[in-house]
Amino acid sequence: MTKKTILVAGTYDTKDDELTYLSDVIRAQGGNVLSMDVSVLGDPSKPTDVSKHDVAEAGGSSIQQAIESGDENTAMQIMARGSAAKALALYRAGQIDGVIVLGGTMGTDLALDLCAALPVGVPKYVVSTVSFSPLIPPERLPSDVQMILWAGGLFGLNSICKASLSQAAGAVLGAARAVEAPKRDRPLIGMTSFGKTVLRYMVTLKPALEARGFEVAVFHATGMGGRAFESLAGEGAFAAVFDFAPQEVSNHIFGGLSAGADRMTNAGKSGTPQLIAPGCYDLVDFVGWQDPPQQLVGRETHAHNRLLTSAMLDAVERRTVARAICDKLSGATAPVALLLPQGGCNEWDRPGGELHDAGGLIAFCDEIKSACPENVMLHAMPDHINDAAFCDRALAIFDEWIASGVVTGK
Template sequence: MQPRILIIGTGDTKADELVFMRQKVREAGGAPIMLDVSVLGDPPYAPEHDKHAVAAAADTTIQAIIDSGDENSAMTLMARGASHLAKELYERDEIDGVIALGGTMGTDLALDVALALPLGVPKFVVSTIAYSHLIPPERIATDLMMILWAGGLYGLNSTCKAVLSQACGAVVGAARVGVRPSRERPVVAISSLGKSCLNYMVALKPELERRGYEVVIFHTTGMGGRALEAIAAQRGFAAVMDFSLQELANHLADSVVTSGADRLENAGRAGVPQIVAPGAIDMVDFPTWQPVPERFSDRPYHAHNRLLASVTSDGEARRGIARAIGAKLEKAEAAAAFILPAGGIQEWDQEGEPLHEPEALSAFVDEMRRAVPANVEFHEIPDHINSPAFVEKALSIFDEWVAQGVVPLGATEERATA
């Protein structure tokens, strides 16, 4: 296989780098296809897809883009065209992977292109702001790969050549050996944290697999929830068991460990049935290597490792979280159910554990009873979220939805291989 790699960049300002990348893609065994997103100038090479094709894909012209106002509006329009064009090329089976190069402007465009392509299509961005908090979670495609464009401000040098060559080899290799997601069985998504905090998935996974479903579990430490939301928005799940909502609580507390403002919204918006529970909403995460935020300095503290630490929110903050959950569930356009485990919502909130705060938990439970909207089934159990009773309740709701046709029937071995 000779992977066809779409190389995206502004050829009028980064021609040397892009030509070098074209060479390295060829040397790695790929077939380079150049897509130019220049606005004012032209590259010194003939791209397979020029800036006029990009503008046309955005239903406009280069001159109109130049006249649009400023560099921000111009690159936003070019991003729209590049995204549409890349998606069309993929759907016509003309590309197998994408690599884009840029500073903040090029990265902004590249993120839109990556989001336009489905999970399993290799997407590599060489960026001067890789891993930066300038990039919001909702702009990051589920399987995006990034590398820091070290030494990449102006012209080729040995440092940036090392980076660019690695990136080109990586995207060609990914396109050659990557495995696209299978849909032989209906997919059920489950959100959770590490097994030491939330462990219901240990029992749920084999039970759902026995019923004929593929189970995909997302680790809700920021980007895990982002991936769940992105795939749900594309209707990639038969159902969602969203039982770890800590990222929502993090976002409300301005933590960097967030998956974006639309957490807990995309499944309902896309018409995907969802069973929801408030796992770990009492914790707020922050980097262990930073001081405890002053407003949480008197709260119970737990250091998970040298990267991630948590404090608890007080009762009043938990009431606000309950109302936010209710407001998001009210937007659901498909079947939704909420399980309220009144006995506790994460492993360390139990008696004798460091985050045990019964009064704050009681405040949340009280507010949550009022916050669940009328369009959502409400199920309260007296047990802890890590108890067998919680798993039994989740499965009973799920099984009832299957019987009603709300969730598609799982694939038996015969149906899965037919």
């Protein structure tokens, strides 16, 4: 087996012992280490493979400028930009197979930028005193990052923190050895959805698209899934997207589980053809074990499980969501087809269902028709999103795109 090389990054002026321990564990397990110093004021006990000067220059600045800023936040943002650029360059040059970053709040802030710069499939581990903390907003988390709490290790080594550090070192090396990186040997379709209890189109569409020679990745649109979807869409990784569960747009507007302000924009910016449908547009998901956001108090809700609860939007709010979706699609640089299932957009909103609101659905559909931008082809249909006719229409549009060269499969 070819030896795997792990990038070990951190502030070697203050965390030298801990970073050296991580490196020693990786080497003892048969891996190689490439070290990166992201310090500003001090120096490591011995030179690192990537110096703090290299990092600052990659961030478009210098250590001296970072020091002269007189502000630790400004200084560390310089180092964050530089470490991200250097890590990506090292990966593209084939010099590293994974990365592990250690830090407190300052180091974690940097670590998130560094890890976000690396593609999906590259093992990324963050050892942090604030792992899993509400200090870290979901939109800052790279889609496949792993974190472990750096317990009892803020200052110096001890048996408690060594347990965390050694686990993380073994985990990143093991991941680098075991990872099956995306092959990209077939054109990839990105699809958003929820579980089959509420949205069912993926059950039909996934095998149908695979039969046409495509690979299909379905993203669970509950915040982090949307972040992963948008990250890949921004890279131009998809031949086309079937973004049929854009509920995260509603979540972002009304205080639910947001995937970030850029949700539903990156495929358009990257020139990726988009099939869009408003699955679950009428619901806002929030953390089920917490009180609902103030603006959702008193709403009709559906407790999906102990973790997640959905609240219904009223007719006025649904019009707001419709305008937001149309505005996001207006900037697309490739063809967009918007499927509008006027029979309903999730299983719970059918006539007789617990979240049925005929007036709200009509208001949403009317606003979509009114606000739909010129660059978007609107396909209004009488069916429900979970009806077979919806999948038939989506596949017919997609087949037309293949035939006309809109989707090339490259």
